[in-house]
Amino acid sequence: MIANESMSAEALIEKYSDTVYRVAFSRTQNVSDAQDITQEVFLKYIKYTKAGNTFRDEEHQKAWLLKVAVNTGNTFVTTAWFRHRASLEEVGEVAAETKEDWSEVFDAVMDIPEKYRVVVHLFYYEELSIKQICNILNMSETAVKSRLHRARELLREKLKGAEYEF
Numbered sequence: 528m529i530a531n532e533s534m535s536a537e538a539l540i541e542k543y544s545d546t547v548y549r550v551a552f553s554r555t556q557n558v559s560d561a562q563d564i565t566q567e568v569f570l571k572y573i574k575y576t577k578a579g580n581t582f583r584d585e586e587h588q589k590a591w592l593l594k595v596a597v598n599t600g601n602t603f604v605t606t607a608w609f610r611h612r613a614s615l616e617e618v619g620e621v622a623a624e625t626k627e628d629w630s631e632v633f634d635a636v637m638d639i640p641e642k643y644r645v646v647v648h649l650f651y652y653e654e655l656s657i658k659q660i661c662n663i664l665n666m667s668e669t670a671v672k673s674r675l676h677r678a679r680e681l682l683r684e685k686l687k688g689a690e691y692e693f
Contacts, residue, residue, distance in 0.1 A: 534585070536576070540569050543589060546653060547596045553648040554600030556637055564603055568596050593653065594663040597645065604641075635685040643678035650675055 534542070544565060551564035572592065582588040636647055649655045649663065660671050 536573055543592050547592055550596040551600050553644050564599050567599050571595055635682050639681045643674050646674045647678045
């Protein structure tokens with residue numbers, strides 16, 4: 528049985544909305560933008576399946592959602608609107624309230640450059656393999672490993688003195 532026949536769109540959204548949201552948030556670092564991207568990803572899913580497209584299995588379906596989330600996030604952050612708006616840190620009060628809830632590690636991950644942050648998120652938070660990340664990001668295995676290695680170095684430096692293992 529193919530994945531989209533075994534799970535309704537509502538069930539799929541319920542199951543993967545947090546995952547898609549986290550990928551979008553790791554890209555944008557903004558709650559509202561991540562919510563917009565999440566909504567757009569699931570609209571694309573509905574259009575894709577209504578067009579008669581299917582998935583081999585649930586893993587293929589999840590990988591498709593993650594790839595669309597990454598690509599939608601990439602498209603979003605390259606828009607002129609995104610590049611020319613104020614960040615939450617510039618706004619001040621809202622950023623301070625949000626940051627109070629972040630863990631030290633999460634804060635460090637959010638501070639590293641986006642190209643490393645996405646790889647870290649997919650590897651550690653979504654527990655995807657290097658090969659799966661390669662497929663989602665359209666990168667070579669060497670490039671993914673290199674970014675993951677560099678991200679670990681950056682995180683070690685940011686968390687110097689803390690007892691975290693990367």
